[in-house]
Amino acid sequence: MKEFLTRQSLVLINLSYIAIGASLFNNINPILLIFGLLCAAWRIALFYGRVPLLPKLLLNSAALLSTSFIIVLVYKLGVFSVMQHLILLGFSLKFLELKSERDVHYFVNTGFILVALFYIFNSSIVTSLLGSLLILLLLSVLLSIHAPHSLISQQSKLLLKSVVISLPLAVVLFIVIPRLPSLWKVPLQKQATTGLSDSVSPGEIAQLSRSSELAFRASFSDSPVEESERYWRVMILDSFDGKTWSQSLRKKEEEKNVLRGDGSLYDLRGKFNSYNLILEPHYKTWIPALDYSLVSSSAVNLSDYSLRSRQPVFKRKDFTADLYQSIKSIPINAERRLQLTALPKQGNEKTRLWLAEQLNLGLSREQVLKQVLRGFSEQNYRYTLQPPVLGTDQIDDFLFTTQAGFCVHYASAYIYAARSLGIPARMVTGYLGGEWQADLNFLTVRQYDAHAWAEIWLDGRWQRVDPTAYVAPERVERGLEDALSDSSEFLAEQFFSLQKWRHIGLLNDLRLGLARLDYLWAVWVINYDNKKQLQLLTSWFARYAWLNMLYGILIMMLCAFLFVVLITFKPWQKKKTAAEDRLYLQLQVYYAKLGIIRAKGQTVSDYAEKIRRGINRPTPLFDDFAVNYNRLKYQAGLSTEQRNKLLKQQQLICKQIRSGKH
Amino acid sequence: MHNKIAEIFKQLNSILLGKEPQTKLALVCLLADGHLLIEDLPGMGKTTLASALAQTLGLDYRRVQFTSDMLPADILGVSIFDAVRQQFNFHQGPVFCQVLLADEINRASPKTQSALLEAMEERQISIDSDSYLLPVPFFVIATQNPLDQAGTFPLPESQLDRFMMRIALGYPDQEAELAMLKGETFSNKKLNLNALIDLDTLFAMQKAVRAVQAGDNVLHYLLRLINESRYSGTYANPLSPRCSKILLQAAKAMAFINQRDYVIPEDIQAVFIAVTDHRLVGISSNHGDNVLSRTLLDSVDPLA
Numbered sequence: 001m002k003e004f005l006t007r008q009s010l011v012l013i014n015l016s017y018i019a020i021g022a023s024l025f026n027n028i029n030p031i032l033l034i035f036g037l038l039c040a041a042w043r044i045a046l047f048y049g050r051v052p053l054l055p056k057l058l059l060n061s062a063a064l065l066s067t068s069f070i071i072v073l074v075y076k077l078g079v080f081s082v083m084q085h086l087i088l089l090g091f092s093l094k095f096l097e098l099k100s101e102r103d104v105h106y107f108v109n110t111g112f113i114l115v116a117l118f119y120i121f122n123s124s125i126v127t128s129l130l131g132s133l134l135i136l137l138l139l140s141v142l143l144s145i146h147a148p149h150s151l152i153s154q155q156s157k158l159l160l161k162s163v164v165i166s167l168p169l170a171v172v173l174f175i176v177i178p179r180l181p182s183l184w185k186v187p188l189q190k191q192a193t194t195g196l197s198d199s200v201s202p203g204e205i206a207q208l209s210r211s212s213e214l215a216f217r218a219s220f221s222d223s224p225v226e227e228s229e230r231y232w233r234v235m236i237l238d239s240f241d242g243k244t245w246s247q248s249l250r251k252k253e254e255e256k257n258v259l260r261g262d263g264s265l266y267d268l269r270g271k272f273n274s275y276n277l278i279l280e281p282h283y284k285t286w287i288p289a290l291d292y293s294l295v296s297s298s299a300v301n302l303s304d305y306s307l308r309s310r311q312p313v314f315k316r317k318d319f320t321a322d323l324y325q326s327i328k329s330i331p332i333n334a335e336r337r338l339q340l341t342a343l344p345k346q347g348n349e350k351t352r353l354w355l356a357e358q359l360n361l362g363l364s365r366e367q368v369l370k371q372v373l374r375g376f377s378e379q380n381y382r383y384t385l386q387p388p389v390l391g392t393d394q395i396d397d398f399l400f401t402t403q404a405g406f407c408v409h410y411a412s413a414y415i416y417a418a419r420s421l422g423i424p425a426r427m428v429t430g431y432l433g434g435e436w437q438a439d440l441n442f443l444t445v446r447q448y449d450a451h452a453w454a455e456i457w458l459d460g461r462w463q464r465v466d467p468t469a470y471v472a473p474e475r476v477e478r479g480l481e482d483a484l485s486d487s488s489e490f491l492a493e494q495f496f497s498l499q500k501w502r503h504i505g506l507l508n509d510l511r512l513g514l515a516r517l518d519y520l521w522a523v524w525v526i527n528y529d530n531k532k533q534l535q536l537l538t539s540w541f542a543r544y545a546w547l548n549m550l551y552g553i554l555i556m557m558l559c560a561f562l563f564v565v566l567i568t569f570k571p572w573q574k575k576k577t578a579a580e581d582r583l584y585l586q587l588q589v590y591y592a593k594l595g596i597i598r599a600k601g602q603t604v605s606d607y608a609e610k611i612r613r614g615i616n617r618p619t620p621l622f623d624d625f626a627v628n629y630n631r632l633k634y635q636a637g638l639s640t641e642q643r644n645k646l647l648k649q650q651q652l653i654c655k656q657i658r659s660g661k662h
Numbered sequence: 663m664h665n666k667i668a669e670i671f672k673q674l675n676s677i678l679l680g681k682e683p684q685t686k687l688a689l690v691c692l693l694a695d696g697h698l699l700i701e702d703l704p705g706m707g708k709t710t711l712a713s714a715l716a717q718t719l720g721l722d723y724r725r726v727q728f729t730s731d732m733l734p735a736d737i738l739g740v741s742i743f744d745a746v747r748q749q750f751n752f753h754q755g756p757v758f759c760q761v762l763l764a765d766e767i768n769r770a771s772p773k774t775q776s777a778l779l780e781a782m783e784e785r786q787i788s789i790d791s792d793s794y795l796l797p798v799p800f801f802v803i804a805t806q807n808p809l810d811q812a813g814t815f816p817l818p819e820s821q822l823d824r825f826m827m828r829i830a831l832g833y834p835d836q837e838a839e840l841a842m843l844k845g846e847t848f849s850n851k852k853l854n855l856n857a858l859i860d861l862d863t864l865f866a867m868q869k870a871v872r873a874v875q876a877g878d879n880v881l882h883y884l885l886r887l888i889n890e891s892r893y894s895g896t897y898a899n900p901l902s903p904r905c906s907k908i909l910l911q912a913a914k915a916m917a918f919i920n921q922r923d924y925v926i927p928e929d930i931q932a933v934f935i936a937v938t939d940h941r942l943v944g945i946s947s948n949h950g951d952n953v954l955s956r957t958l959l960d961s962v963d964p965l966a
Binding site for chain 2: 600630635
C-alpha cells in the first residue's frame with residue numbers, strides 16, 4: 001500500500017470535499033458547515049506546506065467531542081438529521097487525517113453516501129446533473145490513485161469512457177429493475193416551506209416575496225378549464241383575530257381526523273374532466289384542487305372541497321383527480337355558523353359604522369356586500385404587491401386610508417364585511433391561473449400565482465367571490481404580470497429568472513423547452529414507479545416484437561453464462577476430502593485457535609514441530625498423528641484393513657487432542 | 663543396512679563438525695547416483711567432505727585441482743605413440759576412478775569443464791574414435807568458489823543441470839568450531855579413514871533406494887511444485903522434466919536414509935532446495951540464501 005498521495009490526488013480530494021460540503025449546504029447546521037470550512041482551510045494550508053498533519057490523538061479526541069456535540073446540537077431534528085450530520089462529520093474528520101490510499105477509499109465511499117443524501121433533498125434535472133458531477137469528481141479521485149502515472153488527459157479520457165460505457169447499463173437497470181418500496185422511512189426534513197403558509201396577516205406584509213419557483217404542473221384529460229375558473233384551492237382560513245387569518249382549531253382537528261380516515265364523501269354530479277397534477281415538494285400534505293375534485297387513492301377529500309395527501313409531499317409526486325360540475329352541499333349547523341361569522345369584538349369601528357349606515361339606507365345584506373365590491377372597482381383602490389403597512393385597525397386602514405393592497409387585503413376586507421353582516425364567510429388560499437402551454441398540453445403554476453379569495457354561504461351553498469377581480473380583473477384573466485401596470489414590480493428580485501425575460505423570443509423558447517424537459521423528468525424519472533414500469537414495458541413489448549426477442553436473447557445469454565460458470569467451476573467434480581485430510585484439517589482449526597497456524601508449504605512433521613514449540617511442551621499425540629497421517633496418505637500398498645485401523649487411531653487421537661490433551 | 667548408514671554418518675560427522683544436514687544430503691546424492699556440487703568460500707571444508715565421503719564409502723578416490731591452463735587431456739587421458747610396439751597407447755587420466763574430486767571446477771576453462779561434464783553425463787569418454795567406459799560407480803564431487811572471486815569461469819546453466827545437488831557448507835557454529843580448535847579433528851594431516859562398507863553394500867543400498875515407493879499423493883505434490891515453477895510466471899528458469907526425475911530420485915534416497923520404504927513430502931522438502939536452487943537461479947544471481955527455491959516450496963501446499 002502506498003503511504004503517500006500525489007499532488008493531483010490531493011487537489012481532487014480537496015475539490016470533492018468542498019463540492020460535497022457545498023452540495024449539502026442547505027440541510028446542514030451552520031456550525032458543522034463552519035467546521036467543514038475550517039477542515040478545508042487546514043487541508044489547503046497543508047497542501048501548500050504551511051501546517052503539519054494533525055496528530056492522531058488530537059483528531060481522535062476531537063472526533064469524540066464533536067460527535068457528542070453534534071448529537072446534542074441536532075438531536076431535536078430527528079434520527080435522520082443526526083445521521084446525516086454524523087456522516088458529514090466523519091467525512092470531514094477523515095478528510096482532515098487523510099494520508100494513505102486506504103484513507104482515500106474511506107473518504108470516497110463516504111462521499112458516495114453523501115451524494116445519495118444530496119439526492120434525497122434534490123430531484124430536479126439540474127440538481128441531478130450536479131449530483132452526477134459530484135460522483136464524477138469522486139471517481140476521478142479513485143482514478144488518480146490507481147493510475148498515478150498516466151497523464152491527466154489520459155485519466156479524464158478513461159474516466160469519461162468508463163462513465164459513458166456504464167451509462168446504458170444504468171439506464172437499462174433503471175427501467176428494468178423493479179421498484180421496491182423504500183426499506184426505511186426518510187423522515188421529513190424541510191420544515192421551512194415554500195409557497196403557502198397556514199396563516200396570513202395582511203397588515204404585516206409590506207412586500208410580498210414573489211418567486212418564479214414551480215408550484216405544480218397540471219394536465220387535463222379533456223380541454224383545460226377556462227382561465228377564469230382556474231382557482232386552485234389549497235387551504236381554508238376560517239378564523240380571524242383582527243390581524244391574522246388562520247385555520248380554526250376545529251378545522252385542524254377535522255383535517256387530522258380525515259387524514260386518518262377515508263375523507264369526506266360528497267354527492268358529486270356531472271363528471272366532465274379530470275386532471276393530473278405533478279406537485280413540487282412542499283413538505284406538507286395539501287394538494288391544489290379545482291372545484292369540485294374527487295381523488296381516488298393516496299389522497300383524501302376534505303369537507304371544504306380541498307384535497308390532502310395522506311403522506312407529506314417531500315418529493316415530486318403526481319395525483320389524479322376527477323372534476324365534477326356540481327356538488328350537493330351539506331348545510332352548516334348553528335355552531336358552525338357562529339364560527340364562520342365570528343369576528344373580534346373590538347376594532348374597525350369605521351367599517352362597522354359604514355356597514356350599519358348602508359343597512360339603514362334600506363339595502364339588503366347581499367346588496368351591501370355588492371356595494372363593497374363596487375367600491376373596489378369604482379373608487380380609488382389599487383392593486384399592488386408592495387402595499388403600505390396597516391395599523392391596528394387593519395380593515396379600516398385599508399378601506400378608508402391606504403386603499404392599496406393585493407389579494408389578501410381585498411379578500412380579508414370583504415370577508416370582514418360579510419361576517420359583520422352575519423353572512424358566513426371564509427378565506428380560501430391557493431393558486432390562481434397558471435401558464436397554459438398549448439404545445440405541451442400542460443399548465444404550469446408557479447409560486448407567484450398564489451392567491452387568496454373569499455367564499456360566502458348564500459342560498460344554501462358556498463359561493464366563490466374574488467374581490468381582487470373587481471380591483472384588477474386582469475389578474476384573474478391574464479395573470480399577475482398584467483395586473484401590475486408597473487411591471488418592474490413583477491419578479492423585481494429575480495433578475496436572472498427566465499420568467500422575467502419572456503418577451504425575448506429565443507429565451508422564451510428556451511424557457512418553454514426547459515419546462516417541458518422538467519415535466520418529462522418529473523413524470524418519467526422521479527415518479528417512475530412499478531405501475532409506470534409495467535405500463536412502459538408492456539407497451540414496448542406490444543409495439544416492438546423484437547423486444548421480446550431481445551429478452552429471449554438476454555435469457556439465453558444468462559443461461560449460457562450460467563452454463564459456462566458451471567463448466568468452469570465444475571461443482572460436481574469438487575474434490576472429496578479424504579478422511580485423513582478431514583481429521584488433519586479439524587486439528588488445524590483446533591490449533592489455529594491456539595494461534596498455531598500451518599504455513600502454506602508446511603508438511604505435517606514441520607507442523608508438529610511448530611506445535612511443539614508453540615505450546616512449549618512435548619506433544620506425543622500429534623507426533624503420532626503426523627506419523628500415521630504420512631502412512632495413510634503416502635504409503636503405497638497399504639491394505640484396507642491397515643488403513644481402517646490407522647484411521648480409527650487417528651480419530652481417537654483427534655478426539656483426545658481436541659479435548660485438551662497433547 | 664541402516665546400521666551401516668548410521669555408522670557412516672557418525673564417521674562423517676566426526677570429521678565435519680556441526681554439518682549434519684550437509685553430510686546427509688551428500689550421502690543422499692551418492693545413493694541416488696547423482697553428482698554433487700559443493701559451493702562455498704575457500705577453507706570451509708569442501709575438500710574434506712569430499713575425501714571423507716569417498717574414504718568412508720571405500721571408493722577409489724582422486725582429486726584434481728582445476729586451474730585455468732588445464733586442458734581436457736589433463737583429465738581424460740592421452741594417447742601416446744609407443745615406438746617399441748608401433749602403436750598408440752591410451753594413458754588414462756584422473757577421471758578413471760570411482761570418486762573424482764574436481765576441486766575449484768570454475769577455475770578451469772570452459773573447454774576443460776565441458777570435457778568433464780560430458781564424462782559425467784555419458785559415463786564414458788571418447789578419444790581418437792575409441793570409447794573408454796568409466797568405472798562403476800562414478801561420482802563427481804565438484805567444488806566451486808563463489809563467482810565473484812577473480813579468475814573464475816562460471817558454469818553455464820546446462821552444465822549446472824548435470825549436478826544432482828548443489829550444497830553450501832556455511833560457517834560452523836561456535837560450539838563446533840571450538841571443538842575443532844580444541845581437538846585434532848581438522849588437522850593438516852592427510853585424512854585417513856576406514857572404509858565402512860564395500861562396493862556390494864553400496865550397490866545393494868542403491869538398489870534399495872530405487873525400490874522405495876512413491877504413491878500418487880506424493881507424486882502429485884512433486885508435480886505441483888514443478889508446475890508452480892513453470893506456470894506461476896515467477897521463475898525465470900523453470901524446472902525441467904529431468905529435474906523432476908532427479909528430484910524424485912533424491913527424495914527416494916532421503917526416504918531410504920530415513921528408514922522408510924515410501925516417500926513423503928518431508929523427503930521432497932528435505933532435498934528440494936539442494937536439488938532445485940541452482941537450476942532455478944541459473945548463473946545470473948548472487949545465491950547463497952536459496953530465496954527462489956524456498957519461495958517455491960512455501961507457495962505449494964502439500965495438503966490438497
